[in-house]
Amino acid sequence: MKNTISTLIAMRERGEKISQVTCYDYSMARIVDAAQINTILVGDSLGMTMQGYSDTLPVTMEEMIVYGRSVVRGAPNAFVIIDMPFMSYQVSVEQAVSNAGRLIKETGANAVKLEGGAAVVQQIRAIVESGIPVCAHIGMTPQSANVFGGFKVQGKGETNARRVLEDALAVQRAGAFMCVLECVPPKLAALITSKVNMITIGIGAGAGCDGQVLVSQDLLAMSADFKPKFVRQFEQVGALMAEAYRSYDAAVKDGSFPTAAESYVKSDCGDEFLQQLGDEY
Ligand code: KIV
DSSP: OOOOHHHHHHHHHHTOOEEEEEOOSHHHHHHHHHTTOSEEEEOTTHHHHTTOOSSSTTOOHHHHHHHHHHHHHHOSSSEEEEEOOTTSSSSOHHHHHHHHHHHHHHHOOSEEEEEBSGGGHHHHHHHHHTTOOEEEEEESOGGGHHHHTSSOOOSOSHHHHHHHHHHHHHHHHHTOSEEEEESOOHHHHHHHHHHOSSEEEEESSOTTSSEEEEOHHHHTTOOTTOOOTTOOOOSOHHHHHHHHHHHHHHHHHHTOSSOGGGSSSOOOSOHHHHHHHHHHO
């Protein structure tokens, strides 16, 4: 069944938790969709997980569109949210609406996500008024890592806690239907969730949100040298993949792959003809 804004809001109202993971390509999207994950985020974290950058800042609109389209083709049931990359919405409200429109028209995603609280409410309002659902993203917003001095917990201390709560209320007033709370202290995230009507999705923000999001590569343990403190590695898929590649490499090199049964065409011309063909050349 297709997850929609209505089914997600109904889940929140019933107190059912909402699952979300990041995903960036068709084959993974098919697996995620078949696992009945409610929502997929085509995150600009793809700059790090898929492109090897140290942050999300270099990611372009064109790149988001290529990855986003692939995900949408593989996910008929999940509600697909696509990130607006750095500098695609900050410059002006007009540019924000135009880029949000491009992301939806050219990928088929269901909603856009953009980072920031009170500072981006005009953009959120205008995008929602143009008919595009918006997921906000507050707390630790990776596109502002240079301002925070790194990927750091936000909302610690009374002044910051008030600011994060005010950001949540501001994006809700502007029309956001969902808000990611990233690396916010758990009790503050739970308080925000109790004070808003929009869906809250936590990442490193405790169990008090309406749902949770994790980067797929983190939950599958696919980045050997990177494990944020809040991540649970649900399977060691990276190790499993490495083992499969090692077995393949060994089988190619010792000649045990492919067997006769593993050829595309099992038999065609007879031995006599092939002998003759070989002799001719
Ligand atoms: O880009 C991303 O993957 C995100 C999540 C970490 C929430 O914004």
